[in-house]
Amino acid sequence: MTLVFTPRPGSAPLTSMVAAQARMEARLLLRNGEQLLLALVIPVLVLVGLQQADGLLDLGPGRRIDVLTPGVLALVVLSTGFTSVAISTGFERRHGLLKRLGATPLPRSALLAGKVGAVLIVEAFQLTLISAIALGLGWQPRGGVQALLSVVGLVLAGTAAFVGLALLMAGTLRADTTLAAANLVHLLLLAGGGVIVPFDRYPASVQPVMELLPTGALAEGLRDVLDGAAVGLGHVAILLAWTVVAATLAARTFRWE
Secondary structure, eight states: OOOOOOOOOSOOOHHHHHHHHHHHHHHHHHHOHHHHIIIIIHHHHHHHHHHHSTTSSOOOSSOHHHHHHHHHHHHHHHIIIIIIHHHHHHHHHHTTHHHHHHTSSOOHHHHHHHHHHHHHHHHHHHHHHHHHHHHHTTOOOBSHHHHHHHHHHHHHHHHHHHHHHHHHHHTTSOHHHHHHHHHHHHHHHHHHSSSSSOGGGSOTTTHHHHHTSHHHHHHHHHHHHHBTOOOOHHHHHHHHHHHHHHHHHHHHHOOOO
């Protein structure tokens, strides 16, 4: 019996490319100690520190840990999905890694999808750890299975929006500029994006603007569903709008070198 070898040249299926890219990106994120500090240690310190420092920050009515935890979960998504991805991608461009990826059949959309997949893998571990610590501090989430499903949906939408914004920044700016800009945006959103402090603690004049920010939509959405309310369609719509705009612009403007 004669075996005939028939070559089938061509690129791998898109799903296989995305899965391979996601695995590689996840390994790179987990190996980067500085990014893990930003994305994991700092949220834990914020959660524990602000819970213990009662009176340091006005979080409004309700149990402090119940108000604080959803904001810290949103902070994890911001740190990992936006800041870490923007900085790492910026230096990947600087060192020529993305130039080599650009010579492969990997399309820009697959790069975006792979980075989202990697961030979701890392976030799953981070959010689980933060939730466990919060439960140990007395957190009492409400809503049961429906709330859990709503949280998953909000995290997916928020992650897609933040990764899209990260790639838009890292794909157009120089690496050093991306490093400074990503950290600056991170601090500004942490302080004034409705992440930790609920909207009603801010002046009424700035609340409409904050509601349109992806951080505000994610944090307030998480607070609502973990307090037993139904997921707000407005929060989801804002996150999806940021996702579509950021991903579209990133796919069109991203430079491999």
